[in-house]
Amino acid sequence: MTTATSSEKIFVTKPYLPPKEEYYSYVDKIYETGHLTNEGPLVKELERKLSDYLGVKNFQYVTNGTIALQFALKALGIEDGEIISTPFSYVATTSSILWERCKPVFVDIEPDNYTLDVNKIEAAITDKTKAIMPVHVFGYACDVDGIQKIADKYGLKVIYDAAHAFGSIYKGKSLLSYGDVSTLSFHATKLFHTVEGGACIAKDKEVFDRLHMIKRFGNIGDEHYNLGINGKQSEFHAAMGLANFAHLEDIKQRRKTISEYYDELLEGRLARPSVQSELEYNYAYYPVLFKTEEELLSVFAALNQQGIYPRRYFYPSLNTIGYMPERYKCLVSEDISKRIACLPLYVGLKDSDIEMICKIILADG
Numbered sequence: 001m002t003t004a005t006s007s008e009k010i011f012v013t014k015p016y017l018p019p020k021e022e023y024y025s026y027v028d029k030i031y032e033t034g035h036l037t038n039e040g041p042l043v044k045e046l047e048r049k050l051s052d053y054l055g056v057k058n059f060q061y062v063t064n065g066t067i068a069l070q071f072a073l074k075a076l077g078i079e080d081g082e083i084i085s086t087p088f089s090y091v092a093t094t095s096s097i098l099w100e101r102c103k104p105v106f107v108d109i110e111p112d113n114y115t116l117d118v119n120k121i122e123a124a125i126t127d128k129t130k131a132i133m134p135v136h137v138f139g140y141a142c143d144v145d146g147i148q149k150i151a152d153k154y155g156l157k158v159i160y161d162a163a164h165a166f167g168s169i170y171k172g173k174s175l176l177s178y179g180d181v182s183t184l185s186f187h188a189t190k191l192f193h194t195v196e197g198g199a200c201i202a203k204d205k206e207v208f209d210r211l212h213m214i215k216r217f218g219n220i221g222d223e224h225y226n227l228g229i230n231g232k233q234s235e236f237h238a239a240m241g242l243a244n245f246a247h248l249e250d251i252k253q254r255r256k257t258i259s260e261y262y263d264e265l266l267e268g269r270l271a272r273p274s275v276q277s278e279l280e281y282n283y284a285y286y287p288v289l290f291k292t293e294e295e296l297l298s299v300f301a302a303l304n305q306q307g308i309y310p311r312r313y314f315y316p317s318l319n320t321i322g323y324m325p326e327r328y329k330c331l332v333s334e335d336i337s338k339r340i341a342c343l344p345l346y347v348g349l350k351d352s353d354i355e356m357i358c359k360i361i362l363a364d365g
């Protein structure tokens with residue numbers, strides 16, 4: 001078998017780069033105004049465009065998706081106690097809880113779409129529980145209604161780590177409009193990026209105002225209202241965001257086409273998560289589930305030999321990380337995380353690359 005169409009390695013993702021001139025035209029504006037940061041015109045324009053596009057109000061652009069989670073906890077007044085969360089996510093979900101001096105309490109996931117298992121949440125609630133922090137993992141919707149019902153019953157806040165849910169629509173509205181706060185990541189590897197960046201979307205205007213205060217030191221001029229920190233994003237990051245924004249439809253379309261081509265070529269030979277009927281999926285990832293970890297490792301070895309590097313998203317299950325304050329058993333997450341991988345999915349991925357990837361998987365699997 002021949003190696004990839006070029007000598008270029010193929011990773012799970014490759015950051016989208018807009019045409020240089022389009023980025024430069026925004027940079028020219030920065031040079032014209034001399035406004036580099038502190039909520040300048042490009043940041044304002046990006047916030048406006050994104051909140052319109054996503055169909056959400058109370059949108060705050062911040063420096064990254066991890067600080068967005070920390071801001072959500074701060075803005076909701078959660079300073080200690082237990083946060084019920086999922087072990088099947090990127091480590092930032094859990095580390096943001098720990099960094100805010102709260103304790104993550106892990107509840108297992110659904111076997112079919114890997115989101116928090118709503119039937120297991122109540123058993124984990126104690127008098128110290130303050131909030132539930134589920135993840136719309138890979139862009140699949142959590143059981144938002146079930147989770148809200150439990151939150152209402154016990155007086156808990158709901159913070160969605162929606163880092164993967166950019167553009168996902170659920171039951172006719174943005175998946176980001178559920179819960180008290182949803183957070184996004186615009187990291188270079190994500191579906192939509194601003195190099196680094198993130199956002200908080202608040203249900204209440206009051207929480208939005210607090211988020212806004214926190215992200216700029218808690219003050220307006222010389223008046224200090226509350227403790228804050230610096231979470232402001234620069235005009236250069238917004239420039240990249242605006243340049244990418246203009247290509248969003250093409251980005252989405254290509255990702256959809258690639259995903260459907262994988263579906264066709266893999267012929268159902270690998271298990272895939274089941275997408276809810278009421279979800280308009282955003283094609284953020286292409287996860288596949290192998291039968292065993294051995295099979296995954298063997299396919300990875302064959303792919304690596306051809307310069308193809310999928311990623312073990314998400315491995316290990318976060319409840320097994322050594323520095324967690326308490327041990328929890330999450331058998332479904334521990335099992336899935338050993339067998340799951342995300343296949344390469346990005347705009348520049350060629351049809352011939354997809355064909356080669358599938359050929360290797362089917363030969364080895």
Ligand SMILES: *Cc1c(COP(=O)(O)O)cnc(C)c1O
Nearest residue numbers: 064065066090092093163185187
């Ligand atoms: C990427 C990611 C984050 C962190 O976002 P950054 O912008 O890199 O800080 C948080 N949660 C999940 C689920 C992610 O995938």
